[in-house]
Amino acid sequence: MGNFENVSIVKKANIYFEGKVTSRVVLFHNGEKKTLGIMLPGEYEFGTELKELMEITAGNLDVKLPGNDEWVNFTGGSEFEVPANSSFKLIVKETTDYCCSYIKE
Amino acid sequence: MGNFENVSIVKKANIYFEGKVTSRVVLFHNGEKKTLGIMLPGEYEFGTELKELMEITAGNLDVKLPGNDEWVNFTGGSEFEVPANSSFKLIVKETTDYCCSYIKE
Numbered sequence: 001m002g003n004f005e006n007v008s009i010v011k012k013a014n015i016y017f018e019g020k021v022t023s024r025v026v027l028f029h030n031g032e033k034k035t036l037g038i039m040l041p042g043e044y045e046f047g048t049e050l051k052e053l054m055e056i057t058a059g060n061l062d063v064k065l066p067g068n069d070e071w072v073n074f075t076g077g078s079e080f081e082v083p084a085n086s087s088f089k090l091i092v093k094e095t096t097d098y099c100c101s102y103i104k105e
Numbered sequence: 106m107g108n109f110e111n112v113s114i115v116k117k118a119n120i121y122f123e124g125k126v127t128s129r130v131v132l133f134h135n136g137e138k139k140t141l142g143i144m145l146p147g148e149y150e151f152g153t154e155l156k157e158l159m160e161i162t163a164g165n166l167d168v169k170l171p172g173n174d175e176w177v178n179f180t181g182g183s184e185f186e187v188p189a190n191s192s193f194k195l196i197v198k199e200t201t202d203y204c205c206s207y208i209k210e
Contacts, residue, residue: 003113009131010108011204012162013143019200022143024129026114038118038127038143057117095124099116 004034017044023100032101039096047087051103055079059096064089109139122149128205137206144201152192156208160184164201169194 010025014035021044023037039061056078062071066086074080076097082088084105115130119140126149128142144166161183167176171191179185181202187193189210 003115003132005113006111007114008108008110009112009114009141011141013141013202015143015163015200015202019143019145022127022200022202024141027108036114036116036118036129038120038124040124040145058120095120095127097118097120097127 004028017042020044034102035100037098037100039090039092039098041092041094044090044092045087046090048082048084051084051105052082053079053101053103054082055099055101057097057099059092059098060094061096062091062093109133122147125149139207140205142203142205144195144197144203146197146199149195149197150192151195153187153189156189156210157187158184158206158208159187160204160206162202162204164197164203165199166201167196167198 004026006029008027014023020040020042021037023035026034026036056074056076058076060075062073063080064071065080065088066083071091109131111134113132119128125145125147126142128140131139131141161179161181163181165180167178168185169176170185170193171188176196
C-alpha cells in the first residue's frame with residue numbers, strides 16, 4: 001500500500017455524479033499519471049481514452065468490462081484492466097477506494 | 106489553485122460517514138501535513154487536535170465554530186480556522202472540495 005513519493009497532486013478534485021464519484025490527479029516525474037478516487041454505492045458507466053489499470057484499495061463492486069456479458073466482482077486488493085477507447089460499467093456495492101493508472105501503449 | 110509539488114500522498118483514503126466524507130493525506134518535505142477532502146451534503150461534527158485551516162476549493166456549507174452560536178456560510182475560495190482541541194459542526198449544502206492544513210502552534 002504505502003505512499004506515492006515525490007509526486008505532484010492537483011489541489012482541485014474531479015467531481016462526477018454529484019460527488020458520488022470523486023478523484024484526485026497524481027503526477028509522477030516520469031510523466032506517468034494516476035488518479036486516486038472514491039466511488040459511493042451506485043451504478044456508473046465510464047469511458048476510457050488510454051488503457052487503465054484499476055486497483056481496488058478497499059470496497060466492493062461489480063464490473064462489466066467491454067465485450068463481456070458477465071459482471072465480475074472486485075474487492076480490496078484486486079485489480080482489473082480496461083482497454084483504451086472503450087467503456088465499462090460499474091455497480092458499486094460498498095464505498096470503494098481506488099487507484100487508476102493511465103497506461104500509454 | 107494549482108498543484109502541490111514534490112509531496113508524498115498516502116494511497117489509502119480516510120473514509121468517514123460511510124464515504125460521505127473522505128480525505129487523502131498529503132505530506133510535505135518540511136514535515137507539514139494537509140488533507141485534501143470531499144464532503145457530500147449532510148450534517149457532520151469533527152474534532153481537532155491541532156489547529157486547522159480549512160480552505161474551501163469548491164462547494165457550499167454552513168459552519169458553527171467552537172464558542173459561536175451562529176452558523177456562517179462558506180463557499181469556494183473562502184476559508185476558516187478551527188482552534189486546536191476543539192470541535193466544530195458543519196452543514197454541507199453542496200458537495201464540497203476542501204484542503205485542510207494542520208498547524209502546529
